[in-house]
Amino acid sequence: LAVSGALGYAPGVWAERLRISQKWQDIIKEVKFLQKLRHPNTIEYKGCYLREHTAWLVMEYCLGSASDLLEVHKKPLQEVEIAAITHGALQGLAYLHCHNMIHRDVKAGNILLTEPGQVKLGDFGSASIIAPANSFVGTPYWMAPEVILAMDEGQYDGKVDVWSLGITCIELAERKPPLFNMNAMSALYHIAQNESPVLQSSHWSEYFRNFVDSCLQKIPQDRPTSDVLLKHRFLLRERPQTVIMDLIQRTKDAVRELDNLQYRKMKKILFQEAQNGPNAEAPDEEEVRAEAPTPGLTLCPTLPEGPRGRAEAKAALAEEKKFQQHILGQQKKELSNLLECQKRQYKLRKEQLKEELQENQSTPKREKQEWLLRQKENMQHYQAEEEANLLRRQRQYLELQCRQYKRKMLLARHNLDQDLLREDLNKKQTQKDLECAMLLRQHESTQELEFRHLHTVQRTRTELTRLQHQTELSNQLEYNKRREQELRQKHAMEVRQQPKSLKSKELQIKKQFQDTCKIQTRQYKALRNHLLETTAKSEHKGILKRLKDEQTRKLAILAEQYDHSINEMLSTQALRLDETQEAEYQVLRMQLQQELELLNAYQSKIKIHTEAQHEREIKELEQRVSIRRALLEQRIEEEMLALQNERSERIRSLLERQAREIEAFDSESMRLGFSNMALTGIPAEAFNQGYAAPPQPWPSRPVPRSGSHWSHGVQNTAGAPHAWRQPPLLAPPPSTWLHPPSSSASSPASAPGGRANVGMLRNSPQPLRRTASGGQAEPGISRSASVTSHILNGSHYSYS
Structure with missing residues (x-):
């Protein structure tokens, strides 16, 4: 796909490899044919460019073909939709036939649709500039009998396109053309020898059946021309003007839903690998769906459309997976350190207990063994509880960090959108100033x-x-x-x-x-x-x-x-x-x-x-x-x-959309159990009651929280996950077990509290406000020149 801003169209571009001279002659023939076409129902030719051994044909951009509609919806089209598409295609054929041209390859794949709902004929590689013709050209299943017999019985004219149009009507009504289950040679034999095909289902109207029967008359002289068929009752019946536009919109929605489904599948696989490893058991569908991105909550504002959007989404997911793997690696290392520390402490405590037993010689041996067993069970219980608490805190920390990362990426994308919008608006303003100056100079001249x-x-x-x-x-x-x-x-x-x-x-x-x-x-x-x-x-x-x-x-x-x-x-x-x-x-x-x-x-x-x-x-x-x-x-x-x-x-609109995305994201976060203060990087004293302290006499572990590197600031938009830094999750182990933990060990890990450039989000109905670095909030965002100047001067907006 190539986009031409100077001409204001998005042309479709495809390449033809020049392998033999015959191929080159075919390209020249098609270009000459396209240059002669001037009709709303034929594809518009933009240009042809030769680079090295490839010929690039630039055509008018179309959304897709009628066969794409069948491919997306997996069911036949409605009769009113078939009538609208057939009417547009027949108008294009009538134009070709009145200029003694033959398409010779009419099928659903060559009937194209544009964004405004215009039907256009495309692919004129098999077309003939001169009628009548006698070449054996076309697609077998849509080929007219006289084309198949042309080498034996002589010439044919534009009525072969009428036959192909009738086969196309059956294709749109039944998803496949007649004889499609046969190979091409068998189909050609049956077309030439057997009776004309008809519509199989009985729910089609008589007008439609009569139209198809008229198009599929075996004898060319009995077959009506394209001009006569334009007056058929099937095409002249009243139908909504927006029937094709509605069909295109339904198709877009279906394609978007398919992309959403594929996106969720890919996210599920990535989530599965990041959370439990490649061999772990797959998480519950509801959990994946809760974590799966939805429009407005993911790093992209909407579902990715097109290859470029999918590539960006894939890159964002890869970055998120890399971030999760980094945290999981650190947590795994901390868990191994804890286990080693517990093992050493267990041995040390065991030696201490043995020494105490040896000092107390008056206690019976059985009581000593029972007491030693209880102490061992106590130690194992405390170690298991500490390990469980650590795993729980690590899981909570991972979820919080992932959520903070997503929010940071969302705000970073918002800042990027604002930068792009500011750049676009500045360019437009500069262009408009240059245009105005040029107009004034032109006026003066x-x-x-x-x-x-x-x-x-x-x-x-x-x-x-x-x-x-x-x-x-x-x-x-x-x-x-x-x-x-x-x-x-x-x-x-x-x-x-x-x-x-x-x-x-x-x-x-x-x-x-x-x-x-x-x-x-x-x-x-x-x-x-x-x-x-x-x-x-x-x-x-x-x-x-x-x-x-x-x-x-x-x-x-x-x-x-x-x-x-x-x-x-x-x-x-x-x-x-x-x-x-x-x-x-x-x-x-x-x-x-x-x-x-x-x-x-x-x-x-x-x-x-x-x-x-x-x-x-x-x-x-x-x-x-x-x-x-x-x-x-x-x-x-x-x-x-x-x-x-x-x-x-x-x-x-940008600020409103970003506010809606932030609000939806925070609502989703609240539903998942995350507080807004935790997501926005409020100091730990405001929310350290979220994790229960481990039971005594075991030392409590600090509550993990996000480091300053991963808290999202409004002005700091370049914090990509290239070098992760976070405070240690575990304090150094105490020297003894039975002593009460120190105040430093029981307090949560400290982190920088001063965040002058942190974007705050509160779950309140207040209007959107801009917070500058170290300043007070300005009045609410409105359609005013001040907002425009802030955006154009490079300031970013956060939401409160």
């Missing part, structure tokens, strides 16, 4: 980049606007110059064309003059004829002369008018041309000036608008940056608050 980018854009826009205005102004000036030049060219053309127009005007006036002359001539002739007719002939000459003069005078007037008209026309035409050209030039100048002013006004307006836009963009950016900064600070504050709440909650 982004802000600087945005402002720099905005200034660059605005400078570019201003420069482009300036160039545009300069170009527009130069174009306008060129346009004005061109218009004036065109007007001057037009005027010059008009001036050049003026003589032609004057000549035509002059011809027109001349024609008018000629017409007038002709009219006057006709009028003169008509008047002359009239006067000649009305007057006398003698007067005709005078009339003709007068008329001639009148005609001459009028013609002279007409000639004068003609000349005057010509001159006036010439002067008027020239003046009119000059005035028209001047007026046109002035109009053009005014028009061009107005256009230039409009252009300048427009450019000024554009410039003002651009400056306003720049100011608006800067304000919007500042506002956007400030909002983003506020949101970032709010997010950081919320994350810090969440981290603080998580820290307080984890500390509170």
Whole structure:
């Protein structure tokens, strides 16, 4: 098992040895097949790594397979559970079949379950990317008939997975597939030749039976596809959404119970060897159960889960066994010393008695023998009683020391848990601080980049606007110059064309003059004829002369008018041309000036608008940056608050759990007859009445108690049983038997009384309190920053 914290998943890893090239091709084929899978009901491929001659395939982590459920529970699954598992597997098969893929190895061992209760297909080593196929591939008992006959009768398609799914349903319902009691070759023959298998028990529903019969149709054409089976009534029936989750939880409980049973068996064996030796009689089951670890009372907080937990528990038991063997060795040595001492004292006392008998010669021999026999019996009785008392005290001492050792290990583990929690919380706090600092730096960098980018854009826009205005102004000036030049060219053309127009005007006036002359001539002739007719002939000459003069005078007037008209026309035409050209030039100048002013006004307006836009963009950016900064600070504050709440909650839960474990341990100790003062290392004067003194005149033996090395201190967590030290259990033997024991011999063995760092435990309902070295107890542990700071600063907590 490998754990990837960066990706947030625990992938399953297994290795394939590369022995031959065919195996390598199979691995490449499986990896290519896995890379194509993208479905919730198929195992997710994470990666493949080649190291030396081993290919490591990293897959999505699953709790186990459907066959593991049968292995743990030792009984078939319920019909609703079979329906849920079959439905998930069939959805995965439908996905494969719609992409022309065949699994070819569907069985309970390849139907996996994840922690959220998702059903997934796994083990695609036998899968086919192309359908139809004709290879003889699969597990014999789950193999479809057409796969067995593929080499003789041709190809097969995805319906072989439907057959295997039907066999898997029978496997989940009966714990074994059909024909499982036969060997593989016989099973293949029966599958190909005999009728399809059916469910044996009669308590299954008709829907389930019909579903299995549909999957196990002998003829592939009669067998439904996976898409059709998804609409079967057996799968569409209403069932609880948490059916698989409940099944997984039941399986976890069963596995935990099995681990507990194995743990108790191992503890029983170790206890048996430590207490009585390997050849001694096994203790009573109730005694083993009383001494066996239970959740919350052993050195581990719960039953060990997984190989690592079991290894730690085994190591703890080995340490405890080593400690017990050390104490037993010392006690055995003390017992042998006592026996040797008693033997010497017995001989010495025997000699003294003989001397007393020899001094008293008046006593009869029979009385002397009876008295000597009584003295011997007395000595033997006292020695046996002393030996029994020693064995009893040694047993009590061993039990007390083992209990103290367990309590010390429990408190040491509590301190270790607090250290680990403090380290974890400090790491999380450091990571969160680094993350917040990184976010702030990123915000500052982004802000600087945005402002720099905005200034660059605005400078570019201003420069482009300036160039545009300069170009527009130069174009306008060129346009004005061109218009004036065109007007001057037009005027010059008009001036050049003026003589032609004057000549035509002059011809027109001349024609008018000629017409007038002709009219006057006709009028003169008509008047002359009239006067000649009305007057006398003698007067005709005078009339003709007068008329001639009148005609001459009028013609002279007409000639004068003609000349005057010509001159006036010439002067008027020239003046009119000059005035028209001047007026046109002035109009053009005014028009061009107005256009230039409009252009300048427009450019000024554009410039003002651009400056306003720049100011608006800067304000919007500042506002956007400030909002983003506020949101970032709010997010950081919320994350810090969440981290603080998580820290307080984890500390509170840890302390509560440790308090429950201590309370349960002490309750168990009280039930076994151990006082809390004895377990917590209170001086012997507080509890030496626990052992009765031996009868006189034999000297009493000191009451054994734990040495300072084995009393658990809150700050001293490194006291592993590498070099055991304890006070001697027996005082030096007295020089005489019949003298009363000395005060030093009757008092219990002394031990260091000052324990500044000893974790005390009282059986009282007071809240948990922290006791510092040499200081008073602080207020009760709560979800506060003070508790967090104590844990994070390395302080340990004890419980009172």
